[in-house]
Amino acid sequence: MGYDKDIIMLLPRYEHTQSWVRKEWACHVNTVAALAAEYKKKRSPKTKEAWLEETEVFWSDRIQHGAACRDAIVLEHKKAEVWRKEIRKQRVIRMKEKLTELGWEREARSYFMNEPKKFVYRAVTLSDDEWTVIQPDLIALMEIEREKFRQQEIGEHIRRRIEKWLKPAFTEFILSQPPNEINPNILDVAMSDEWRTLLCTEPFNEDLPKSSVNSASEKISDIAKAWRKDRIQHFLEAVRHSKAYSNKEVTEHILHLASTIFRCTICQGAGDVLTYPHTLAHSCHFLWVAKPSIHVVPRDTEWVPSPQPPNPDDDLRRPPIVRLYREEERHILTALKRVGIWDGLNPHIVFDDVAHEHMLSILDALGWSRETTAAEMEERQPYVECLCECYHKPGKKPSRRVFRWKKAIYECKAHSEKEEKREWFSKLNEDEEVKCKQYETDKRPRSTHLSCPWCHDHRNLYLFDKKPNLLRHMSKCISLAGNRTRRQRFTRPDTLIDIDIRMNDKVPVSFYSAGTELWKPSSDCWVNGDAVFVSLLWFFPALSYGLGRKGQINVPGITAASKKAVEELLLIDAKKHHCYFRSAGFHNHLSHHLLAAYDLGATASHFKKIYDVEAKIQRPIVLEERDSTISVNDGNWIQYLGNQSAYAAYFSFFSEKVAALGPSSALEKFVFDKSVNDHGNEMLVRMMSGALHPIIQIGYGLEFGNDTLVATGLAQTAIHSPTTPEVYCHNFTTDPSSNFAVPGISVLEILRKVYDSEALHPVMPYDPSDNALFMTRLKQIAEPDRAKEIRNLVSSFDIDIKGGEKEFASKVEEFIWAATLLMAATGKKGKKPRLDFFLMHLVTSSLFLNPFLHALENPVSKANLLRSFLSSVILLTLARGRPRIDPELLLSYTATPRPPKSSLSSSKSALGSVEEDQDYNPWPAILQDAVYHPDAHVLKTIRTLLYGATHYGTTPAGKAVGAFLNSSSTGQQVESHQGTGKLDGTIFVRAAGMVMDYMGWVVNGQEARPDWDRSALGWNEAWEKDVD
Incomplete structure (x- = not known):
């Protein structure tokens, strides 16, 4: 229908959508047709234009009127709904008040919060006559709510008993089992006669008798054997009903054969071949219990109606009146939420006759015995070439297909019994198998673990980097048949394989095997009642990825x-x-x-x-x-x-x-x-x-x-x-006679000897291409004469390995002072300050000597750490041209550094003035600016200097460790370096101010310097050209 666009646009926009029903569309077409007919009667363009304007105004008024009517109706509906909600709210309040008067306050609150509000739908005020009618029904509902509360309280008492008594015994049992064993979960053990009696019938206000607990704990092993035997009989029965073993004697030995393969018609084996014993843990065998109300009536238990709700005045601390086996089951299920309970062998788990024939064909092709077990196949993991047409896509040219044995069975389709028997698989030669293994290694991502810890299946390594595949694999390998492994339950970020252990009930344990502690979890690692979680923590002891300790600075603001x-x-x-x-x-x-x-x-x-x-x-x-x-x-x-x-x-x-x-x-x-x-x-x-x-x-x-x-x-x-290992010297003995130390020599005195040594004169000539020559200079420093001199100096460093923490702490202090001086006091008078990139790393690394010394237990290792660090100090000093320490130069810089655009201003009411240096603390401004600096080295350096100011800032002039030569032969105090006698604890804040001035106060308007100085400031030639 080719109507003019102007005609169609006269109508409301919403009428042009494609969602109209047939009647609305007909109405729309008729309207457009009538308007078009009227439009055609207009002859001249002016008449048409006038008609369009007039019609547009008419339809616009109609649209506005319709919209206003619609809004009015919607508003009336909203008002009516608000009124109805208010009436219903008042009904609920009135019902609660009446039920509270009758002693059902808690039950009423629970019912109206969680259950469908059956008696609230009527939008009329609750009258006394209506209350008389509905009261009996509401009271019956309140009794149900009270029974729920009773069940929950009893379940909580039982949960505490499980937490206190059963979990430790169950954990000890699980850890005593081999990794590939199939064991019951904690629910199965709690349901046993021994533990069910203890958990449910003893008085709740008393501890369980220790003798009874010990007796029940000793029987867990027997419970597991009976549990395992019962499940084995289920699978043997499935094998007896198969075509392959019909009218034959079936023993447990047959279950272990590689040719004994089961198939789940529900999940199709989750993409895998179900062999024994892994099929015991197949999730379809278990009923997932998420709420106490969802439970199974035992098949051997006659159903009897539940007892009447108890008197509300009854004391719940008394033994519960357990009249039925179902009642006990409900209590335990209430205590252990979200667990899997054995539901018998699922009728959809069947012996797979087709896979059985395929497995026999594979064994024949490989030339192996038909008595080969599934465990042997898992260990050897053979490849086979697949000859069956099932492996080739229709319409495509056939190609050689090679799979691992399980993949080959899974990929092959079921064959008709009438189909002619022929070879389905063939064996690869050794070279081809090597190529397959190499191809698999090259193409598939490697796992961070060598094999599955339960089945040691190397074939599945490439699966372990994908969480769903990993969990699918674990569903048949975990040391637990009773727990259904649900994928969404595992997202653990603190292990190299992505597993999470989400737990409701927590109890810390240490793991022992044959009296030896295997692994003690950190404070944030716990063991859940389900054995699968015990096994995960046991086999995957996770690295701590969290921050277990506070930093050495720990500035407020950390959340x-x-x-x-x-x-x-x-x-x-x-x-x-x-x-x-x-x-x-x-x-x-x-x-x-x-x-x-x-x-x-x-x-x-x-x-x-x-x-x-x-x-x-x-x-x-x-x-x-x-x-x-x-x-x-x-x-x-x-x-x-x-x-x-x-x-x-x-x-x-x-x-x-x-x-x-x-x-x-x-x-x-x-x-x-x-x-x-x-x-x-x-x-x-x-x-x-x-x-x-x-x-x-x-x-x-x-x-x-x-x-x-x-x-x-x-x-x-x-x-x-x-x-340059030639310059390092280690001592791995505690024999005092082998200790190189000359008593009393300090790091600053050793640096003085470095400066005075002719053998350690800077390598000449100087070349400004420092980045290119840095490794070359290190090699030159390692020349025999220089290396020998460095070793002699390091051997003279006094470390009393029997001096304890105080001795090692004093050495750390020496290094922090020396590193600060090498970075900040090696400039030139009359030149702009410059900070060397490599000497700065002495400052940032010296902060970690204390954590190392606290972590190491062997004092010999601690001494070797400090000697090695001293060798690095000397090595980097020489590599930078042996820049000389000038303490007076560092002391000439301000002890109250300020950012260039400081806006701090003290009011008249302030005590003291922030504008005055004597009242000003520069550290807050330094820290605030350093955090936002783009160069990580700035933050690291400031952190070390703040540590030095915190611990050594009160050091008065002349008291810095190593300020004077202890080896002076005159007996008088001689400065280790000219001006060290004037050094005090302010050098750290002075150095921090230098760092900020040099690298830029980025929060206060300055641009960050792109890099530290790399010109090697020990050579005079490096200072010939000023660097802005």
């Missing part, structure tokens, strides 16, 4: 939200990113930046911004596809040292070691032990290499109690090449 945010981002960084964001050895500082900002009080939103900026430049943890084939284990971890392509494999390896041994023991074994520091391994030197980044990475993990960072730090250590 639960900021803590959670930084923990999640740290874990993502550890799992996704390599420790180098460039192959040349530029380190990933993302975790450093996050934790430094966290310790200085940054917000959750700020962490996300830090992550978004820094994550852009990071490389993936697996650099190339071929790197995913690298596997590091106890036997080969040495051979991959220095190989950055093995970082992901090292992270997986050290994650398992830190989880099993703990951070302290892992460090002792893999960094500080003598065996890992000889024959070129040099793990301690590797940790000090890379401008001390590995020790910083591990240090953050130790400081904040984050085991995942410790694992990444160990992996980072392993892939570093040892930088």
